[in-house]
Amino acid sequence: MLQYIVTGLATGGSYALLGLALTITHRATRTVNFAIAGIGTIGTFAMSWADSQGLPFALALLLGVAVGGLLGALLGSVLVRLFGEASVETKSVVTIAVFVSLLALGGLVWKGKAVAVPSKLLSPAFRVGGTPVSQSSVVIISLAVLLALGISFALSHTVMGKRLQAVSERSTTAELLGIDSRRYGLVVWAVSGAFSVVAIWLIASKSATEFSGLTLYVIPALAAALVGLFHHLGWTVVGGLLIGALRSIVAGTDRFQRYSSVVPFVFFLAILLWSQRNKRWDESR
Amino acid sequence: MKRISRNIVWVVLTAAVLVWVFRGSGYNQFLAMTAVNSAIVLLGVGVIAGDAGMTSLCQMSFAAVSAYIVIRFAQAGHPLSQPVEILIAVAAAGFMGAIVSLPALRLRTVNLAVVTLGLGSTVSTILAAWTFPRMTEHFVTRPGFAKSDRGFLAFSLVLFGLVAGSLEFSRRRPFGALWKSVRYSERATAAMGYSVTRVKIGAFTVAAVISGIAGVLVVMQIGYADSSSFPPLLSLVLFAVGTFLGVWRWQGALLGGTMSVAIPEFLSRRGWSLDYANLLFGIGATQALATGRAVADDIWPQPRANLAELQPSPLAWQNAVTKRAVGTPRTEPVLVLENIVVRYGGVTALDLAHLEVKRCGLVGLLGANGAGKTSLVDAITGYVPYTGTVHLAGHELKGPPQRRAVAGLRRTFQQERVVPSLSVRQYLSLNGHRRLEDDELDVLLWFAGVPSANVLVEQLTGATRRLLEVAGAFASRPHVVLLDEPVAGLSNAEAMIFAEKLRDAPTVFNSAVVLIEHDVHFVRSVCTEAVALDFGRVIGAGVPDELLDSPAVRAAYLGQLESGLGTNLEESGLGTNLEESGLGTNLEESRS
Numbered sequence: 001m002l003q004y005i006v007t008g009l010a011t012g013g014s015y016a017l018l019g020l021a022l023t024i025t026h027r028a029t030r031t032v033n034f035a036i037a038g039i040g041t042i043g044t045f046a047m048s049w050a051d052s053q054g055l056p057f058a059l060a061l062l063l064g065v066a067v068g069g070l071l072g073a074l075l076g077s078v079l080v081r082l083f084g085e086a087s088v089e090t091k092s093v094v095t096i097a098v099f100v101s102l103l104a105l106g107g108l109v110w111k112g113k114a115v116a117v118p119s120k121l122l123s124p125a126f127r128v129g130g131t132p133v134s135q136s137s138v139v140i141i142s143l144a145v146l147l148a149l150g151i152s153f154a155l156s157h158t159v160m161g162k163r164l165q166a167v168s169e170r171s172t173t174a175e176l177l178g179i180d181s182r183r184y185g186l187v188v189w190a191v192s193g194a195f196s197v198v199a200i201w202l203i204a205s206k207s208a209t210e211f212s213g214l215t216l217y218v219i220p221a222l223a224a225a226l227v228g229l230f231h232h233l234g235w236t237v238v239g240g241l242l243i244g245a246l247r248s249i250v251a252g253t254d255r256f257q258r259y260s261s262v263v264p265f266v267f268f269l270a271i272l273l274w275s276q277r278n279k280r281w282d283e284s285r
Numbered sequence: 286m287k288r289i290s291r292n293i294v295w296v297v298l299t300a301a302v303l304v305w306v307f308r309g310s311g312y313n314q315f316l317a318m319t320a321v322n323s324a325i326v327l328l329g330v331g332v333i334a335g336d337a338g339m340t341s342l343c344q345m346s347f348a349a350v351s352a353y354i355v356i357r358f359a360q361a362g363h364p365l366s367q368p369v370e371i372l373i374a375v376a377a378a379g380f381m382g383a384i385v386s387l388p389a390l391r392l393r394t395v396n397l398a399v400v401t402l403g404l405g406s407t408v409s410t411i412l413a414a415w416t417f418p419r420m421t422e423h424f425v426t427r428p429g430f431a432k433s434d435r436g437f438l439a440f441s442l443v444l445f446g447l448v449a450g451s452l453e454f455s456r457r458r459p460f461g462a463l464w465k466s467v468r469y470s471e472r473a474t475a476a477m478g479y480s481v482t483r484v485k486i487g488a489f490t491v492a493a494v495i496s497g498i499a500g501v502l503v504v505m506q507i508g509y510a511d512s513s514s515f516p517p518l519l520s521l522v523l524f525a526v527g528t529f530l531g532v533w534r535w536q537g538a539l540l541g542g543t544m545s546v547a548i549p550e551f552l553s554r555r556g557w558s559l560d561y562a563n564l565l566f567g568i569g570a571t572q573a574l575a576t577g578r579a580v581a582d583d584i585w586p587q588p589r590a591n592l593a594e595l596q597p598s599p600l601a602w603q604n605a606v607t608k609r610a611v612g613t614p615r616t617e618p619v620l621v622l623e624n625i626v627v628r629y630g631g632v633t634a635l636d637l638a639h640l641e642v643k644r645c646g647l648v649g650l651l652g653a654n655g656a657g658k659t660s661l662v663d664a665i666t667g668y669v670p671y672t673g674t675v676h677l678a679g680h681e682l683k684g685p686p687q688r689r690a691v692a693g694l695r696r697t698f699q700q701e702r703v704v705p706s707l708s709v710r711q712y713l714s715l716n717g718h719r720r721l722e723d724d725e726l727d728v729l730l731w732f733a734g735v736p737s738a739n740v741l742v743e744q745l746t747g748a749t750r751r752l753l754e755v756a757g758a759f760a761s762r763p764h765v766v767l768l769d770e771p772v773a774g775l776s777n778a779e780a781m782i783f784a785e786k787l788r789d790a791p792t793v794f795n796s797a798v799v800l801i802e803h804d805v806h807f808v809r810s811v812c813t814e815a816v817a818l819d820f821g822r823v824i825g826a827g828v829p830d831e832l833l834d835s836p837a838v839r840a841a842y843l844g845q846l847e848s849g850l851g852t853n854l855e856e857s858g859l860g861t862n863l864e865e866s867g868l869g870t871n872l873e874e875s876r877s
Contacts, residue, residue: 032395032398032399034398034402078571082571082575083574083575088395089338089340089395090574092340092395092398093340093398093528093574094571094574094575096340096342096398096521096524096525096570097525097528097567097568097570097571097574098567098571099521099567100521100522100524100525100563100566100567100570101563101564101567101568101571102567103518103521103560103563103567104560104561104562104563104564104567105560105564107558107559107560107563108558108560108561108564111558212518216406218402219402219403219406222399222402222403223403226396226399258410258413258414259410259411259414261406261407261410262407262410262411264403265403265404265406265407268388268399268400268403269388269400272388272396272400273387273388
């Protein structure tokens with residue numbers, strides 16, 4: 001049991017990181033980005049390619065993260081330019097269409113083949129009750145926690161953070177105050193794209209996976225972000241870790257092994273039903 | 286002329302394709318069956334995403350579920366007759382659709398996209414784990430009259446026609462028109478007396494049933510299927526195809542089905558990757574979202590009536606005014622409010638001890654911004670929680686907005702919420718909860734100043750839409766109609782013409798009217814009684830002219846001039862009221 005939880009938490013760290021990427025994009029730009037894992041996968045595969053060309057690992061990782069950031073910014077600029085005033089729904093639907101395009105793009109470039117991704121830090125950092133905890137697990141979980149804390153702090157305590165808040169809550173008013181909301185939006189899009197590369201890399205480094213399989217990690221990421229209601233960074237991390245651990249426990253049982261990917265869906269249902277228990281009339285509708 | 290010749294081109298083109306398919310090899314017919322199948326699924330996408338504006342990313346899962354059930358029945362040696370088995374399978378898909386819509390009923394529809402994406406992968410996981418039953422001897426057979434490939438293709442086409450036809454029929458009825466209404470405004474849908482929940486579940490169920498039909502056809506086409514016949518990512522692609530082409534029109538669905546088979550076929554014959562097709566659909570969908578126009582909207586634009594040629598007729602209205610019930614007792618109260626208190630957090634927005642509206646009365650509700658007028662309307666129509674009691678025609682009103690609307694308490698909104706994609710006739714019939722007779726329609730049309738019931742709401746000016754919303758509120762002849770600033774945005778001349786009609790409205794429609802308006806001139810010329818609110822309390826009531834001259838009301842509107850301190854005015858928040866109250870000299874300006 002403990003063993004499953006420990007391995008599950010490592011995957012959960014990746015869900016948490018992807019969930020964080022979704023949450024900050026939603027907070028800053030009012031968009032649920034369904035293409036997030038697609039962006040992360042392209043970045044990761046770019047990194048794998050760079051690695052195979054003999055580039056040092058650190059440079060390859062940097063390149064992958066840069067590709068993710070660039071793709072994120074590209075998607076962000078399309079949304080800002082063409083859908084600046086559109087509703088959450090429309091902007092999110094656009095990311096679904098972009099997701100379909102990315103899937104096709106991935107199919108064209110990598111032709112459905114499984115791609116091996118360079119893995120690092122797999123040696124155990126320490127042991128919990130006899131179960132080795134790899135260094136990468138330690139890194140990913142602490143990264144998610146630190147990022148959640150850091151971003152929360154930055155949002156409420158720095159000028160840039162406050163401007164971001166202003167942009168996210170009343171983008172027109174923020175512009176009237178002289179804040180360039182497009183630029184702030186783009187920064188968030190780029191950062192979330194970069195996050196997603198790190199998250200997908202850590203998932204992919206465990207076993208070679210093909211493109212579309214990796215893009216579907218958007219589902220547990222959405223579940224994690226839902227735990228934080230697309231707003232609370234801390235709860236998003238908790239949600240990601242919880243889903244990772246639960247999924248691992250379910251996968252460890254003989255009977256329900258095959259249903260482990262159902263776990264995030266059960267989460268969706270529980271959270272949505274709970275969060276709308278006394279929903280009132282929303283002015284915008 | 287242009288439209289007719291274009292339609293001829295399409296008919297000829299379709300006929301040519303059909304001839305090529307039916308006269309060609311079995312492979313042609315196989316491709317065409319797949320196209321028709323996709324077209325049927327796309328019809329469902331059109332309902333859910335196009336009409337109702339909800340994002341569903343699991344339409345193929347519904348098809349998978351019905352396919353699975355049909356195969357199970359076949360494997361068990363057909364315990365029931367095949368039509369019954371198919372009905373059960375399709376109904377199961379519909380039931381699943383209804384269940385899936387539940388978690389997202391009261392939330393933003395983007396959550397529905399999240400749920401359905403999760404469901405798509407879940408269903409695929411479960412069905413892959415259960416594995417579709419192995420087909421050894423019991424294959425699913427085609428119906429007797431459609432054994433051959435040609436016959437089965439014809440059968441599929443007929444089914445497509447039936448589904449498309451019933452959807453077109455539904456869209457002309459309240460059942461389907463409400464999908465558009467929910468998409469445009471949930472509040473307005475409830476204000477017309479319809480349950481938003483029910484409409485959404487209905488749309489989802491219909492779309493799932495349609496997918497279920499397609500699922501059965503997939504199985505019959507080849508005799509069996511497995512979970513790989515319904516990949517969850519295909520649902521996303523179909524969603525993109527639907528958005529790109531505009532499948533809320535049957536033509537768009539047929540085009541989409543054809544393209545989703547023809548393009549991959551073209552690519553594979555050239556040895557090119559099929560991914561180019563999905564790339565095209567993804568980019569096309571983005572383009573359609575950016576321009577707000579799908580392909581079908583451009584190829585088959587919706588016919589529009591020519592407004593300039595239409596003249597409304599005053600006859601029906603004049604008849605109604607002369608025939609109206611005279612001598613009905615007007616003293617009995619129809620709406621009685623007791624101790625209505627509305628709080629937003631710690632702020633008491635409204636604290637109303639007692640208010641009565643008489644049958645067929647015309648009461649003006651006056652007050653500055655923040656006086657609690659709209660809070661009062663929102664509370665008693667069920668949109669904002671409150672304490673206290675509301676009695677309408679002797680019965681206590683409780684429950685959600687739609688129940689209050691049906692009971693006979695109607696309202697309009699400060700920002701008009703008339704569904705633009707409906708025709709005026711559809712909009713008024715939805716409001717009336719029945720098919721309106723021609724002379725009833727004529728009365729409402731003249732009242733709102735709309736030239737014909739056949740124009741689309743989106744063809745009307747903003748000012749006319751406001752009045753159409755008011756006419757809609759009267760359409761069911763409710764006990765009481767609450768009008769929230771109906772003449773905001775109208776010119777003075779338009780407002781005065783409307784004032785004259787509104788004075789007759791209570792006796793024509795047998796409804797009392799409560800009018801919220803900043804335009805004091807309008808209130809004076811329409812209302813027989815007026816109530817003044819300030820900071821949530823009644824500060825005076827009576828005949829409008831006298832009330833407006835009373836010191837308390839003047840003080841509330843103009844500020845305590847005797848205090849002599851300009852800062853006091855600002856602190857009390859009354860400083861800005863002069864202009865908005867319409868008491869300033871420039872009436873025109875205050876209205877714009």
